[in-house]
Amino acid sequence: MSKLIKPFITAAIFFYSANSFASSTLHYWQQANIDWRSEAGSHINILADEQPAFTALKPYIPLFEQLTGISVGFHALEQSQMRARRHQDLSEGLGLYDVLPMGITFLGEAQSQGWIEPLQPYLDNPKITDKTWYQLDDISDRSLALCKINDILYSLPFDFSAPIYFYRKDLFERFNLKVPDTYEELYATKIKLQRAIDATPDLIGMHAFAARTLPGAGLNTWTVLPVMRAYGAQVIDEQNMSVFNSTETAQSLRVYRDLATGYGNPDNSRLLHFYEIRRLFKQGKLASAFLASHFYNEIDTAEESNIWNKWEAAPLPKGPIARETSPWAWAFAINSKSNKKTAAWLFIQWATSEQTSSLLSTGGSPPRKKVWHEKLFTLVNKPGFNTTMLWVFDHATADRLQAGMVEFPVIGEIISQAFSQIFYGADINQTIKTTDKKINETMHTFKSRSEN
CATH class of the missing domain: 3.40.190.10 (Periplasmic binding protein-like II)
Known part of the structure; x- marks a missing residue:
């Protein structure tokens, strides 16, 4: 793709209001063999970091609301403030946020205290997850490793970097x-x-x-x-x-x-x-x-x-x-004190799906290999960078100290x-x-x- 037209395409994708998408756009997610409307009428709150990937996600949240009938409160804070707010919510059992941003440095404490939900039961529930459509195996193993403790998945990545x-x-x-x-x-x-x-x-x-x-x-x-x-x-x-x-x-x-x-x-x-x-x-x-x-x-x-x-x-x-x-992955986890866990899971499944990842590539770095191979390697058009990203996907491993340790x-x-x-x-x-x-x-x- 020509570098002369990429700025206009990127800007169009990023700034296009999700509300202005035709309803037919939802068919990308509606292909999943699940009932997205099962939690219609409920409301969930999302805590976010003021990082580019989260910023890229925000304009598309109306798509999720239109798809599911779930209303979303999206609260993005500067990173140090986000960490303080997240710790207060979890440690005091307030349940203010249903979905929380998670990184490897905090995962160990959150898991050890029972503050976040194991996600495998949600993945294994055919009523709320279509494994064939979701394609978990398309997500980089290196990024998934940052979301596990003792091989149990506690969050799902939507931005992966090193x-x-x-x-x-x-x-x-x-x-x-x-x-x-x-x-x-x-x-x-x-x-x-x-x-x-x-x-x-x-x-x-x-x-x-x-x-x-x-x-x-x-x-x-x-x-x-x-x-x-x-x-x-x-x-x-x-x-x-x-x-x-x-x-x-x-x-x-x-x-x-x-x-x-x-x-x-x-x-x-x-x-x-x-x-x-x-x-x-x-x-x-x-x-x-x-x-x-x-x-x-x-x-x-x-x-x-x-x-x-x-x-x-x-x-x-x-x-x-x-x-x-x-390696680092920004991921989403479910607050164990949430009263809307199924709705929270639907949001995480939507936010980390291939279709949403493709949209978020305008501001983030998705962990999905297919998005990189079919879109980003052509769009970025920097041979050294592209080779480097392949190296990151294949070789980036966390330090023992950072691998989910409390x-x-x-x-x-x-x-x-x-x-x-x-x-x-x-x-x-x-x-x-x-x-x-x-x-x-x-x-x-x-x-x-x-x-x-």
């Missing part, structure tokens, strides 16, 4: 630079690129590279952990004991610190939120960065970005042990603060030694609570 390496293809060609394959090559590229930028008058003010540094479980941890694993480092072992204090950890954190701070990085690199990194790249003030793969949707049309035809992407570099990344929010905060201290110049060996002790003490506390 950190990858975005870069300005035009600048790499202009300065005769190769896409780095290792972290050592990336560091050398950062320095060469910044020197070339500094010597080019029309690029003054641009920086070569940025990656997450801001502390917070799910913030800097999301891009630091895959670098650790690439060097053979882990936070905890299979016995849930800390192995953070290792030469591999020290080496990987030194590499990340040198990549994310110093010459070639924005002056405030230690304080950059990922939203700010996105903005800098989008505005042409950043030549490369580690960013979530679903970022492509924010920069791939002329209306969205002035570098829409200048970017490309590659997998994260490899370390001496492996090439890793940190302890992650606490342990993640501990290690994220350690990372931040190192970025500000703290001694690496002493910091990881102290942090190792904190991790073990915290894990022991969690174990004692569970035994009591």
